[in-house]
Amino acid sequence: MxxxxxxxxxxxxxxxxxxxxxxxxxxxxxxxxxxxxxxxxxxxxxxxxxxxxxxxxxxxxxxxxxxxxxxxxxxxxxxxxxxxxxxxxxxxxxxxxxxxxxxxxxxxxxxxxxxxxxxxxxxxxxxxxxxxxxxxxxxxxxxxxxxxxxxxxxxxxxxxxxxxxxxxxxxxxxxxxxxxxxxxxxxxxxxxxxxxxxxxxxxxxxxxxxxxxxxxxxxxxxxxxxxxxxxxxxxxxxxxxxxxxxxxxxxxxxxxYQESSPPAPVSTAPTPVRTGQICPETGVWKAQGHSVPGVLVNQGERMPDVFAPDKSGAFRPQPALWTLERKA
Missing domain, CATH: 1.10.3920.10 (PA2201 C-terminal domain-like)
Incomplete structure (x- = not known):
């Protein structure tokens, strides 16, 4: 056309x-x-x-x-x-x-x-x-x-x-x-x-x-x-x-729109959650944007801060957006 x-x-x-x-x-x-x-x-x-x-x-x-x-x-x-x-x-x-x-x-x-x-x-x-x-x-x-x-x-x-x-x-x-x-x-x-x-x-x-x-x-x-x-x-x-x-x-x-239409790909993983929000699933969670190991968080607990280096190199707690790395 x-x-x-x-x-x-x-x-x-x-x-x-x-x-x-x-x-x-x-x-x-x-x-x-x-x-x-x-x-x-x-x-x-x-x-x-x-x-x-x-x-x-x-x-x-x-x-x-x-x-x-x-x-x-x-x-x-x-x-x-x-x-x-x-x-x-x-x-x-x-x-x-x-x-x-x-x-x-x-x-x-x-x-x-x-x-x-x-x-x-x-x-x-x-x-x-x-x-x-x-x-x-x-x-x-x-x-x-x-x-x-x-x-x-x-x-x-x-x-x-x-x-x-x-x-x-x-x-x-x-x-x-x-x-x-x-x-x-x-x-x-x-x-x-x-x-x-x-x-x-x-x-x-x-x-x-x-x-x-x-x-x-x-x-x-x-x-x-x-x-x-x-x-x-x-x-x-x-x-x-x-x-x-x-x-x-x-x-x-x-x-x-019909549900039988080819759906957009939707991840089966839990939605990313922020520091202070409730953990939706027990597992190892990774802080986006931080090169630090994942942490184990249990379902129902509040998501923690991430301990990561600041611009001076000192580790300190910081809010983060967490994604599930693997289920526990």
Missing amino acids: DFTQKRRQRFISEEYFEWWSRFHLESIEQWTHTLPAEGTPEEKQAGAAYFRADSRFSLMLLRYTAGEPIAPMREELEQVVAAYEEYAQRESLVYRPGWPAFRLSQLGDYERAMQLIGLCHLLHRNDLLPRIAALEDPTYRARDTLYEDLLAYGMEGRTDVDSWFHESYRDCINSMYGDSDEESLADLNAYLEKWYASMKDLGWHDSHLNLSNEWGLYVGYWAIEAAALAYLLELDDTSLREHIVYPKDLVDFGRN
């Missing part, structure tokens, strides 16, 4: 897509083996981890915008979440344990976090929701309605809260509490109508006006959280499809 026929937004060109796809793939490779020049060792590791996570997310959305198949996004989404888990773990060494991957009080981070949660629903990857919650809950649990409610559609034990960080999301939030489908649709239409203008202070706003090889901030303008709510609320989204920022193909994928 011709590129102009398959692309999902009219702004993107085939040349731009190919150039920036290569850029993000090369960026992931570069920052896997290279560290930024400035900062402490911990800050350099965190910076490289951020660049990798950002490029993985950008590449995933860029491919969707260009009209690539949606099914591979199920696996790509897990890779994005894993990249942000590593970034948060690195940041916790710079700041404090439990430092969030996304600072929800900042609009750009908030937008990306809601997009990721929305994608979990639309791509049938609700298994990733607890991992996203683990990134944000230490700082933001019970502080934002949209965050809590989107998680609650796939997780037990979330909190009912009547406050949120960004007023521009009010219509999106109201859509979940309409007395009828018509009210919910009216709220979502109002939200989509204002969505792009509400993002005017973000760096990517109007980036489609300069699609060059030197300026690659445009990866698509998508109100994914609105699409997720239309899907979760089982709304007739005919009117929503008139908005260019409404990712209707993701909604169609969510509605038509």
